[in-house]
Amino acid sequence: MSHSWSLGSIAVLAALSSGCTAASVDTAVSAVVCEESVSPDSRGQPRNAAGDIRYCWPTDAFCFCDQDDDCYAEEGYVPCTPRTDAGIDAAIDTPATDRSDVVDTGQCPPEPTVPDNQGRPRNPAGVIRYCWPGEARCFCDQDDDCYAEPGYVPCLGPIDSGVMDTGVADTGVVDTGVVDTGVVDTGVVDTGVVDTGATAPRIVIDTTQDRGAISRDLYGANLESTSQNVPEVRALAGQYPILRFPAGDEPAEFLWSDDNRGPCGDRWTWPAVADLAASRGMGLVLETNLLRGSPSNAANWIANARDRGLRVAWVNVGNEVWGDWDADFRSAQEYASDLRAYAAALRARVPGTRVAASFGTYNEDVWNREVVRRAGDVIDAVDLHWYPNHREYERAIPSQIMAESEAIPQLVARVRGILRDEAPARASQIEIILGEYDCAEDPPRGSPTPGRAYSQWGMPNAVCYGGILGELITAGIRTALYYEIQNARFGALQGKECEPGDFRIIRPKALAQQLYREHFGDRLVALTQHNIPTYYSDGPIWWDGFAGTAPYVRAYASLANSGRSLRVIVLSRHETSAIPVTFEVRGFQPVAAVQAWELAGDSVRATNENVGGPVDAVRIVPRSLSVPGATFVYAVPPHSVTALEFTRAP
Secondary structure, eight states: OOOSOOHHHHHHHHHHTTTOOBOOOOSSOOBOOBSSOOEEOTTSOEEOTTSOBBSSOTTSTTEEEOTTSOEEEOTTOOOOBOSSOHHHHHHHHSOTTOOTTSOBOSSOSSSOOEEOTTSOEEOTTSOBBSSOTTSTTEEEOTTOOEEEOTTOOOOBOSOOTTOOSSSSOOOOSOOTTOOOSOOOOOSSOBOSOOOOOTTSOEEEEEEEEEEEEOOGGGGEEEOOTTSBOSHHHHHHHTTOSEEEESOOOTTOOOOTTTOOOOTTSOBOOHHHHHHHHHHHTOEEEEEOOTTTOOHHHHHHHHHHHHHTTOEEEEEESSSSTTSTTSTTOOOHHHHHHHHHHHHHHHHHHSTTOOEEEEEOOGGGHHHHHHHHHHHTTTOSEEEEEEOOBOOOGGGOOHHHHHHGGGGHHHHHHHHHHHHHHHOTTTGGGOEEEEEEEOSBOOSOSSOOOTTOOOGGGBHHHHHHHHHHHHHHHHTTOOEEEESOSBOTTTOSBOEETTEEOOTTOOOHHHHHHHHHHHHOOSEEEEEEEESOOEEEEOOOSSTTOOOEEEESEEEEEEEETTTTEEEEEEEEOOSSOOEEEEEEEESOOBOSEEEEEEEEOSSTTOBSSSSSSOTTSSEEEEEEEEOSSSEEEEEEOTTEEEEEEEEBOO
16 A cells, blocks of 8 residues: 655655754755654654644745645655754665665566556466565465555566556556547447447456345445434435444544433434434444443443344444544554453343444554454454545645545455454454545635535545445445535535535535445446556545556446346546447347436536535436447546446347
8 A cells, every 4th residue: 555645755754753853945955954843643744843744844845835734745845854863864865766775686576567457567367466475565465466565665677667666556657548539428328330449448347257245335324423413414314224323423422321412402312313223224333432431331222222123233342543633542452452341241232243443544554453463353344434535625636536446455455464464363254344434635624715616525526436336346345334424524415513504415425325326236247447548646645545547437337136237337537528438248138228327517626515506516417328239339428427227138
């Protein structure tokens, strides 16, 4: 896994964590003195005395400072060299091109690789090679796929084209096969001559290759206790097959037995959530409170849910306990003890209760490993919270946000690798769930600037959601819950307790998930992509994000109605142009009439709010299409997520 900090930024962090005090930074390395003292926070971010992040110094070239006065090194930034520590001097003075510490076996890499349809480097045997077996900091899983870990430096050798030096596909060059012809999508499938050229974009769907059942619990959401218990919120919440509650609760205020309706009397309480779940037949992920609660109190809660006839899919023991912003924050050793105590109490009272352990980001892997090592024998899942693209508005690039779902395969591989390492006897039984996720985080915490089309509230986030769900299904994940149903910044609906929003507005990310809930099938089938044009994304400023080559088009296929219906989700990350793609369907002869539902807006930044436009500028639009047979061309609309339903011919 790779994150977005440049080599210069990493060098700065090394210096900062050693207590450097500095003055100014030139665009060339020189012996200078740092401006201010900094120290790493719990996430490894260097903060000054005021709490601001300092990966570089204000006013320096290639140093970007956002509205909160946090400063991030951009490409080309060269960190200062403190006078006081020769070891730090040497580390920072080493240019990025110095490969003196690279392993040189004379034969490295031992085999050529070529990118697959997802941009992953594969050798002739089909295994992934982001690094080479036997090298330091190179993790290889049971399938012989190899992933570069932090600190990996690629080897030198006669074959260099396949070397991946950041844990992601190293292209550096935009694929010249990019389709950018300004093709206008008419909403009608091209029934003309199929382009059989060697470089024509092509997607092959083989319905005879079953890839397994698709869990409905992937289409879940978080319902926070501080959301409003009003008809509009209840109506949206009732659409989901599973809800996580109380959904975050960073202050650790919620306790199921309190029945606290909040200062305005409109908060969600346990009886209200239980009644909603019972009336809609939905499942629940219930989050215990480690600060105010206890193992016995949590056991009583789950017993109460069982008595009500509710399905409790998972019990979260705490929220983000690995982060010091969480009131339940604790060490890995303390948390492992909590897990053991809660698991024992829960299962004694309600046999069969499934316990999910909090699991931190890439930056918390030392903590993660110790928790799994100490408590892997009593947990049934690890609960990831994934927010890969944390950028303020000025730097929230739509194409990068739309590409973030490409990080899912490596994210899952990293976590599964930790489970195998630290709990080998139970690794195959411990599931991965995404208890919270979102793609973009560019709106401010305060009032938004009028007229700005925030990506988190628009099409970039929706396209990313389309990719996230497809990648989670492909990876075999069974439970995922986006954050969240109602919240000023993250909610599918505006507002929160005491602060009603405009309930006519549904944010596009919820519509992208709706396409899957309503139009994807229950059996995943094989799909391969060929010659799809690509682009390079240099990644977000956050952990567990994606940097590398991403295809402009992604598609996922499934069967429904006992194989009588083929359901396909296809998304485009191209900002302006439709991309004609030849689809070849095997094992399924469709009738000519095809139903489609397209989610898109008039531009890549289309949004339903804050820009003075219509509240449904982004909406799901039904389409009627026609195909000539099992091979056809479909012009995938730009910045879109589309569901296609084909009916098997008699």
